[in-house]
Amino acid sequence: MNIRSLTRGDGVVTGAAVLLFIASFLSFRSYDCGSSINCPKEPIGWKPELFPVLPSIFLAGIVAAALVVVARFQPEGRKVIGLGLEQWGIALAVFAAWSSLWTIFGGPDVDQISPGVGQILALIANLVLAVVAALTPRTPALKAPLMGAPQPAPAPYGAPQGYGYPAPGGMQPGAGPSPYGAQAPQATQPYGAQPGPAQAQPQAGGAPAPQPAAAAQPAPAAGGDFTPFWFAVPVNRPxxxxxxxxxxxxxxxxxxxxxxxEQRGQALVAQTQDGRRGLLQDTTGIQRG
Structure with missing residues (x-):
């Protein structure tokens, strides 16, 4: 379970569900008894005499929010009776909002009875829940990740480091800069000269100086010429x-x-932040670091 799979829309949906849960314990109806001492006690959403308020408004909205959030942690394409969990959550959220709307406008036709705080908050929470759940898959602002990628601790002299970020300048993992930012020593070439084998320098008397033996070239890495690289996915991928x-x-x-x-045909062997390795079969649209 990766909590970074949650979107901003999921955060709003979760907040609406929390508000809905709190509203269920507040007065669902308010009574205006005037100076009468026999005023009935204001009921909350859990009272049996208000059935089916509890399952059709409060529980339906909370379950809808749970389905939308849980869908983020399920593999793509998983369906229940032909619909994904997010689709079931959206349908249930719309049902809860519809029930709240009819309840607040179609309550008992008595002058002394009016909607309570719990009933009003339930209507607001269910409307927000239904709208955000339906718009999240189609709105980039709501589809954005709820939590950004972790920022690594700054290295000395401001050099970035840490797992999960490509090195500056496109350097591959393991090819870090020299200590204190010093560059590796390189042989200097005469101005305008093309890089190539070292030329013999004449000694006194015109005899060429002996040249050192050519440095041995490193053997190619096993498993082909694949070079590890950083990448990011455009959407959640299993x-x-x-x-x-x-x-x-x-x-x-x-x-x-x-x-x-590692690369296996069109698939990649990827490593997560906690060190787990697995096979990414869908590599379409990935962004290389």
């Missing part, structure tokens, strides 16, 4: 077991950099 089985071990979320350590 990460399956590295052995190719259909078991999902994690979910990659937008706004976070992950490390690709």
């Amino acid at each position: 990460l399956f077991a590295e052995d190719g089985s259909p078991n999902q071990i994690a979910e990659l979320a937008p706004g976070t950099w992950y490390l690709a350590v």
Whole structure:
């Protein structure tokens, strides 16, 4: 479960569900008894005499919010009776808002009875819940991640470091700068000369000076010429077991950099922040660091 999969819309939906839960314990109806001493006690949403207020307004809205949020942690394409969990949550949220609207305008036709604080807050919470849940998949501002990627601690002299971020200048993992920002020593070339093998310098008497043996070239890395790189996904993508089985071990979320350590055909072996490795089968639209 990756909490970074949650969106801003999910945060609003969760807040509306909390408000709805609080409203269920407040007075659902208000009585204007004047100077009468026999004024009935204002009921809350959990009172049996208000049935079906509890299941159709309060519980329906809370369950709808739970379905929308839980859908973020489920693999893409998983459906229940032909609909995804988010779609079921949106439908239930619209039902709860519709029930709240009819209840507040179609209550008992008595002058002394008016909507209570709990009933008014329930209507507001269910309307916000239904609208945001329906607009989140289609609104970029609501689809944005709720939590940004973690910022690494600054290194000395302001050099960025930390897991999950590509090195400056496109350097690959493991190729960090020299201590205190010093560059590796390089052989100087005469002005305008093309890089190439070192030329023999004449000694006294015209004899060329002996040249050192050429430095040995490092052997190519095993497994081909693949070089690890950082990447980010445009939408939530499931990460399956590295052995190719259909078991999902994690979910990659937008706004976070992950490390690709191996390529298998069109798929990538990716490593998460906590060190888990798995197979990313859908690599379309990924952004390389």
